Amino acid sequence: DTAVSQTPKYLVTQMGNDKSIKCEQNLGHDTMYWYKQDSKKFLKIMFSYNNKELIINETVPNRFSPKSPDKAHLNLHINSLELGDSAVYFCASSQVRLRETQYFGPGTRLLVL
């Protein structure tokens, strides 16, 4: 009965490859997010979707493409992986209201060699 789940937990791949990370939430939330946590442990928002619609798209290379097939899922596809993409990627979800709490998935540790 995990609230926010991500797969895979670990991803080791070569430069230039294309990979996807999947995220699912069973909380009935209408907003989902992708965050990146780099080696300095700094968490930064990448994308946010509300009811399958993109509402936040920070300055992220267009090699990163989020896809939301429905409210409960937000996947992240990364093309032409680079060394600098190595990080921990967290998915999160929330319900839109004045003071919304975000619930995070366990993270996907991506290492690009």
Added chain:
Amino acid sequence: RKEVEQDPGPFNVPEGATVAFNCTYSNSASQSFFWYRQDCRKEPKLLMSVYSSGNEDGRFTAQLNRASQYISLLIRDSKLSDSATYLCVVNTGRRALTFGSGTRLQVQP
């Protein structure tokens, strides 16, 4: 200037000590404020929301000063299990959270 600034620490304190963390934020339009906790190699988890009137949850007390754009977290009677990184978090109304870089706490026996 970073949107949310915290002292990275580490704060090394003995069990039973009281420790305080501070945080400043730059966007005066920020609407809601939180402290999250992140254990090593785990996801961030909400510790508590921060209200203008100040609020307490057991051994944890959070304060917000909107005029100074300052947030604090006080932990009383520290336990070994409190060892973690504490993230000051601000919502500017864009629905995404802006995180500070975190303050690391190590409680020692």
